Amino acid sequence: MTRYEHPTRILVAIDCIIFGFDGEELDLLLIKRNFEPEKGKWSLMGGFLNETEDLEKGAERILYDLTGLKNIFVEQIGTFGKVSRDPVERTLSVVFFALINIADHDQEAVKAHNANWITLGKKPKLIFDHDDMVRMALEHLRYNAALHPLGFELLPERFTIPQLQKLYEAIYDMKLDRRNFSRKILSTGLLIDTGEKDENSTTKKAGLFRLDRERYQKKFYSFWNFIPNPALPEAL
Amino acid sequence: MTRYEHPTRILVAIDCIIFGFDGEELDLLLIKRNFEPEKGKWSLMGGFLNETEDLEKGAERILYDLTGLKNIFVEQIGTFGKVSRDPVERTLSVVFFALINIADHDQEAVKAHNANWITLGKKPKLIFDHDDMVRMALEHLRYNAALHPLGFELLPERFTIPQLQKLYEAIYDMKLDRRNFSRKILSTGLLIDTGEKDENSTTKKAGLFRLDRERYQKKFYSFWNFIPNPALPEAL
DNA sequence: AAATTATTGTGTACTATTGACACATTCCAA
DNA sequence: TTGGAATGTGTCAATAGTACACAATAATTT
Structure with a gap:
């Protein structure tokens, strides 16, 4: 296959901010990263985009792989691309945001994947620029829930x-x-x-x-x- | 430099929707594409992201290279990534949206670069998924101008x-x-x-x-x- | 020079929505 | 049976939105 002459091809990641509601506070679904660098540190759900995979499909795949959850509300909210955002190599990250109603979903599946619901107020520091992503996601949620009937996605x-x-x-x-x-x-x-x-x-x-x-x-x-x-x- | 093991690196483009206001209607700054495929067809301002360049810098560079315009309002509005969106090879496109007040900017510079202001209502069909991008940009403009004092960017x-x-x-x-x-x-x-x-x-x-x-x-x-x-x- | 036309600046009355608040009802537990 | 805690509904004043009318200005026409 012919390709464009431009020399630079870049690794593309997908990161997901998953909001849940426990009846009192907003929660985030976080995971302990299981590969280097920053192994063991708290991180958003993430993974790399495959060659033959649309962005949204990639987000759904990653959510399913890491949490066992399917058919959830996802929406792209932006792409992070600072040159030095990942120390290993330049990585673009397309950020998705997902809304889950905790009660109706399988808690065992979530736990089995080493994922944890953490209250937004108690969020630990996350790796790389993931804190910025969470900030952006919260802003996105606030905008959209004020304009559209979006909150229902978080309720049973x-x-x-x-x-x-x-x-x-x-x-x-x-x-x-x-x-x-x-x-x-x-x-x-x-x-x-x-x-x-x-x-x-x-x-x-x-x-x-x-x-x-x-x-x-x-x-x-x-x-x-x-x-x-x-x-x-x-x-x- | 060590790299991640994931095999897929992807070409990343930046496309810009540039809105202007001529006093009566909204205009788009469009260009006739000067390389294959789809050479000669109408297109958004676009180019490829360089290895050592932040996304926003890339957008500003592309805007300057193709129009001679500097210091304009730009904002990222989304990333398009359908596997088949570009027939040559898989290309992710990070889409930016820019607001320009036509009167205060150099019209000659724009013309010299073969760029053209075209009334939104008379927009020709654009290449690839650029029509979808314009649609998204207009929606973005409508959202944001209703919520924030954004319109001033389009006026002298x-x-x-x-x-x-x-x-x-x-x-x-x-x-x-x-x-x-x-x-x-x-x-x-x-x-x-x-x-x-x-x-x-x-x-x-x-x-x-x-x-x-x-x-x-x-x-x-x-x-x-x-x-x-x-x-x-x-x-x- | 007065009248005409097009456009700008300001005002007013009516209606709908919001914000602050009170009261009665239901359910469980003491 | 009584009290506490939460729910469901109602009222009123203040605010904001909608639909208008009228006077003022500048160039052009008569």
């Missing part, structure tokens, strides 16, 4: 409004008014009342809702202005 | 409010109410009245404003909710 199929509120409070690290939140979320018309109650509760059982998947497509922009003044930048 | 140093309004109308392909627009834009506190008038006008001369660069930093999030319901997706 059926959820209560107070759960949803806690999720938003975790994402934006702010308190929201219970009554105003409820009014606003219901007015989107995206929630279907299942009529059931959350049996796990020890006080008044909250009603269980589920996402109206049909309207979700049509009203993907309905969250525009959902969060008044999200604390978007910096953080962490 | 001093501009009138009607000019600014026409820019927004071009970006979102919608009409805005003159009076409400004026009220809203002035209430951001980002505009400084220079006291001067636009002498180019043949009717009532509009007042010239300039951006308050200091507040621009501090109020980068003040445009949140500036455009009511931007027509965000599809387009083109």
Whole structure:
């Protein structure tokens, strides 16, 4: 096969920031790196892109290989390419971001792969520029959850409004008014009342809702202005 | 130098979508490709990333080489990596998006490099997946101009409010109410009245404003909710 | 020089949305 | 049965958004 004359071909990695929600705080799925350099240090889920593999497929493969998880929400959020970002050789890293609802997924599979859910607030220092990637991913999450009904990806199929509120409070690290939140979320018309109650509760059982998947497509922009003044930048 | 054992290294290109504003419509800076394949066809500004070059530097270099333009606003918007996107060999393309105010820049330099400003509405078909890139860039512009005071990058140093309004109308392909627009834009506190008038006008001369660069930093999030319901997706 | 036309600058009334807050209800446990 | 903790719903004032009307300016026409 003929090739372009340009001399430089570069190693391409894929790194994944995986967010989960444990009901109280945002969690990250991290792994202890099992090869040199920086072996044993905390790292994002990552791997190298194969010659015959699309970027998104690569991200899904890496997620599956390292966690046993399939069919999860992934989205590309950027590419990191500083010349010296990897000490071994120049490596471009295409960064993906994934949202998982912890409850509905197989915890054993995750553990068997040596992956760990770690609360965002307790995140250890990560290798290379992975901290920057996490920062970017959180910013991406904050942007997108303010504009689109994205948070549902982090919740189980059926959820209560107070759960949803806690999720938003975790994402934006702010308190929201219970009554105003409820009014606003219901007015989107995206929630279907299942009529059931959350049996796990020890006080008044909250009603269980589920996402109206049909309207979700049509009203993907309905969250525009959902969060008044999200604390978007910096953080962490 | 030791290298990773992974066998695949990939050619990395950089492509730039350059938006300009001619006072009426959004323009794209396009070029006729001067090498095979697809030689002579319309294309985005592009080139290959060098071994010792950061991504952003590469984008700036390519912009300068192909247009003679320097110091322009660039931002990475994504990476395209479909296995078959380039028929010659697998090539990843990191896509940047740039905003230029046409009036203040050197038109001769642009022409000398065989680059052409083309109205977005009259965009010819582009090579490879460049049409998808333009679509993504427009979406990116629409998102960001609705959330942040980004439009100013497309206007000259001093501009009138009607000019600014026409820019927004071009970006979102919608009409805005003159009076409400004026009220809203002035209430951001980002505009400084220079006291001067636009002498180019043949009717009532509009007042010239300039951006308050200091507040621009501090109020980068003040445009949140500036455009009511931007027509965000599809387009083109 | 007055009238005309096109465009700019400012104001006002009405409606919708937001933010701050109160009260009644449900469930479990003491 | 009573109290604590959480949920569901409602009210009101303030804010912001929408749809308008009218006066002012500059060049051109009569």
